[in-house]
Amino acid sequence: xxxxxxxxxxxxxxxxxxxxxxELRKTLFGRDDVLPMWVADMDLPTPDFILxxxxxxxxxxxxxxxVTPDSVYQAIIDWQAQHGYKVEKSQIVFTHNVAxxxxxxxxxxxxxxxxxxxxxxxxxxxxxxxxxxxxxxVEAPLVLINNRYQIDFxxxxxxxxxxxxxxxxxxxxxNPSGRVWQRDELQRLAEICLRHEVIMVSDEIHSDLVYxxxxxxxxxxxxxxxxxxxxxxSSPGKTFNxxxxxxxYALIANPELKAAYLKVCNAVSIHELxxxxxxxxxxxxxxxxxxxxxxxxxxxxxxxxxxxxxxxxHLPDVKVMRPEASYLVWLDFRQRFSDHARLKEWLIDHAxxxxxxxxxxxxxxxxxxxxxxxxxxxxxxxxxxxxxxxKQAL
Ligand SMILES: Cc1ncc(COP(=O)(O)O)c(C=O)c1O
Numbered sequence: 127x128x129x130x131x132x133x134x135x136x137x138x139x140x141x142x143x144x145x146x147x148x149e150l151r152k153t154l155f156g157r158d159d160v161l162p163m164w165v166a167d168m169d170l171p172t173p174d175f176i177l178x179x180x181x182x183x184x185x186x187x188x189x190x191x192x193v194t195p196d197s198v199y200q201a202i203i204d205w206q207a208q209h210g211y212k213v214e215k216s217q218i219v220f221t222h223n224v225a226x227x228x229x230x231x232x233x234x235x236x237x238x239x240x241x242x243x244x245x246x247x248x249x250x251x252x253x254x255x256x257x258x259x260x261x262x263x264v265e266a267p268l269v270l271i272n273n274r275y276q277i278d279f280x281x282x283x284x285x286x287x288x289x290x291x292x293x294x295x296x297x298x299x300x301n302p303s304g305r306v307w308q309r310d311e312l313q314r315l316a317e318i319c320l321r322h323e324v325i326m327v328s329d330e331i332h333s334d335l336v337y338x339x340x341x342x343x344x345x346x347x348x349x350x351x352x353x354x355x356x357x358x359x360s361s362p363g364k365t366f367n368x369x370x371x372x373x374x375y376a377l378i379a380n381p382e383l384k385a386a387y388l389k390v391c392n393a394v395s396i397h398e399l400x401x402x403x404x405x406x407x408x409x410x411x412x413x414x415x416x417x418x419x420x421x422x423x424x425x426x427x428x429x430x431x432x433x434x435x436x437x438x439x440h441l442p443d444v445k446v447m448r449p450e451a452s453y454l455v456w457l458d459f460r461q462r463f464s465d466h467a468r469l470k471e472w473l474i475d476h477a478x479x480x481x482x483x484x485x486x487x488x489x490x491x492x493x494x495x496x497x498x499x500x501x502x503x504x505x506x507x508x509x510x511x512x513x514x515x516x517k518q519a520l
Contacts (some may be wrong), residue, residue: 168503179409200410211344221374227359240423247487247503304449334365453503460496476519
């Protein structure tokens with residue numbers, strides 16, 4: 127384990143840990159020598175204060191069934207208060223993780239063949255959750271203006287009306303673009319949903335990683351009426367690199383929605399966080415957690431600067447979308463490659479990089495063609511390696 131000063135500078139090998147990002151390279155990219163910068167976890171260690179909490183629990187040799195202590199609920203309540211979101215204990219429902227949280231929402235709030243609205247380009251499981259639950263996906267694509275995504279509110283409302291949409295899956299902040307939705311944008315979206323009795327699910331897993339100059343607004347914090355029609359999903363999984371622990375929770379103010387959601391949780395027997403998730407969450411959602419998050423944001427910001435400078439110098443025709451939140455960067459290669467297959471081939475076989483394929487975010491609208499998402503939650507050294515590989519490919 128590196129000392130704390132080198133955590134962000136030197137690469138730490140994940141060999142021998144069955145890391146998905148590395149193990150699936152051959153399957154996804156056809157070769158296992160690509161530098162993997164795809165799935166959204168970090169090649170950076172989970173901070174010591176969380177590891178210590180886990181080790182401390184392991185001092186006791188019995189790892190049996192456990193109830194969630196009040197301190198875990200309180201940690202969530204206090205953490206959400208940072209964003210001006212007042213949560214009560216009775217609103218908290220534990221999920222297996224955040225993806226599981228919205229898959230269950232699709233099942234809880236819609237009937238088979240009902241329509242679910244999404245805004246591509248978007249985190250691919252948003253596109254697959256409805257069909258996997260035998261529901262219809264309706265797309266209201268985001269609109270790219272000057273390399274920044276905007277919402278076409280008229281098209282959004284039209285999609286709801288035309289398809290009798292019942293549920294809207296919002297990514298707030300947005301993955302893959304890192305866009306932080308502003309209050310007025312969320313207000314307009316929510317007003318449309320309220321007008322047409324569409325239930326809103328707001329995935330806020332990236333909400334802790336917001337850069338200075340931007341501010342996360344929890345959708346449900348906007349008004350009581352909006353809170354009553356919203357299910358918020360979150361987790362410390364992204365901020366503290368806990369993806370392997372399976373952590374997630376839903377916040378549901380409306381008792382009827384909560385009852386419907388619990389019905390699905392009960393049907394698949396999901397009731398509590400697992401033991402390690404509980405301890406990790408409580409350690410993460412703390413003052414130490416806030417300080418760590420701030421250090422992390424500084425590191426990511428430096429990595430993004432470095433990437434931007436590199437592309438500006440060496441690949442000026444590729445547009446780098448500076449994220450307002452998250453360590454994920456959306457790259458627009460359309461001017462350089464007219465053909466998506468050639469872009470993929472160049473990245474994999476020449477630059478030897480394994481990025482997230484933009485096409486998987488685009489849905490039927492195909493708004494991800496010509497794009498790639500790069501994960502910058504890596505050390506300075508790893509980023510330098512990636513950039514050198516690109517340079518050589520050029
Ligand atoms: C928007 C969004 N939601 C959910 C997830 C997955 O989170 P979890 O591992 O808690 O299911 C991700 C992971 O990349 C994500 O970007």
